Amino acid sequence: MPELRKDPIIGRWIIISKERGKRPTDFIVEKNPSKGGFCPLCPGNEKTTPPEVLSYGRSAQKANQPGWSLRVVPNKYPALVIEGDLGKEGEGLYDKMNGIGAHEVIIETPNHDEAFTDLSHERMIEVFWAYRDRLRDLSNDPRFRYVMVFKNYGSAAGASLEHSHSQLVALPILPRMIVSELEGSLSYYKYKERCVFCDIIRQEIDQDVRVVIQNDHFITITPYAPRSPFEMWVLPTKHSSCYTAMDDDQFHSLTSIFAETMTRLDKCLPGVPYNFVLHTSPLRAQPLEHFHWHFEIMPKLTSIAGFEWGSGFYINPTPPEDAAKYLKEIKL
């Protein structure tokens, strides 16, 4: 059973994933996701993954068979396990609980060679629907407090399979970054009676130096104080704290802006590894006046991350105004 442990000084929770237990000799040199060979995410190989929890594009009678356009399966090597109770306990001054949670893989396309930026509008919108459907389903489990949805692209960003996919992790705790955003935005709200993200959007549209693109419901900006070069945020222009509250029209709008954002990034920095992470309100939260859901996209360009990761102190060689300009100037 994996274990969730809390740092007693700063309160950060981490997962000790014993099942993935690594001895010194298990740490091998970083390599690219294997090209060619057997792919467990490809159609025809459905039996090699745990049974699917969601699929689109074919009837439910034919579960775990080809014919799907998108498929969600539990991770075969999960960081957390779904069965069991939380078992919260202390160990002297330390706090821990069982590593209960869900860890799922969203297979974004049946085509092995189709990259995220190659997906058609019809295919990419299914990815965003799948995030919503899994968030809704997992919110029914009272043990879970948060679902972290993310995508790693490229081995330098942590991807171990080539076939285009994203992941989600349902957690019995709130991750530290979300706690910081909830607390920080609440303290701004108490002072100003306004959402800090809404204020940011207003100022960004007004200044127009960090806006990459905007459409009817969304805006992509390079944030004012970015941790990494070419970091981008995609936000709904109208206030909303919860991803799953989007209507049909908004899903189409999100898909369009996301596709264009990632295409611009890829044309600007061909093949760049990246992570994107969905920041939304905790499961079962009422609509929040102070918090604003969004995606954060972080290209992995600098190798200095190790130190910055340890110190919380970031040096960024590319002003976000320059990054926005390069991204806007890309010819599509």
Added chain:
Amino acid sequence: MPELRKDPIIGRWIIISKERGKRPTDFIVEKNPSKGGFCPLCPGNEKTTPPEVLSYGRSAQKANQPGWSLRVVPNKYPALVIEGDLGKEGEGLYDKMNGIGAHEVIIETPNHDEAFTDLSHERMIEVFWAYRDRLRDLSNDPRFRYVMVFKNYGSAAGASLEHSHSQLVALPILPRMIVSELEGSLSYYKYKERCVFCDIIRQEIDQDVRVVIQNDHFITITPYAPRSPFEMWVLPTKHSSCYTAMDDDQFHSLTSIFAETMTRLDKCLPGVPYNFVLHTSPLRAQPLEHFHWHFEIMPKLTSIAGFEWGSGFYINPTPPEDAAKYLKEIKL
């Protein structure tokens, strides 16, 4: 002039280093520090670095000439600049100030091929003295609030030069990680009237499952909730909030335990890239009952850091109890 900018949501400060300004085409594939060729840190090349601010081993009359055993010079490509005033100002809802600070390189040995773990006791203690002497000197500048001392080893950890060196950055703000530790340890102190680090040390000695080594004044542990496999902390066993308060005996003791700690790490995971960072009290702070200075050593073994870096949510495949056991069992 570089710029310090604050994230308006979570309050994190970052540096925009325009002088290092990078266009998309400047981001090249990560590579190992160049082997052979010209080294600006080698004896004989003193004129190619900015004039030294500290040296050991030869008379001051011969500054910037060979004969030194350790040398500290300003970084030729600094992330922050030393001249100017802070120029704090707002930009709508955003906050910024000039990128005032010091960025220095501690050249740990005149021998190009001597790795940190090869340093003799006499040479390594000079590194720790240099940290103290620069901390003391920089604390006289009222613009600075914190000095971050760190070492990057290996290109994956951000090192761009092969010649053994560490770095320091003097800052007009407190880095986020230090703020978190100061606040977290203060809140523990208010509740318990004890230093959380002292309590950790007591429990670690008592449980004896995460202690790597201990000597007369120091202890090396693998922390209970480590972010990365084989993360280690080196702490003084007796309470002290400030690195510069160490006496002679303690410097010798620190040097011994640090040398053995890094040798054990290197024998366990040969050539592993790592970062270490000194966590000490803010400049000019009175002795603090709640904060305890220490080093954090973070090997860079997992490539998944990108996502974790963005979410504050870490998955660690190696329990610290296992890591401590492997490190202890190494034959020296």
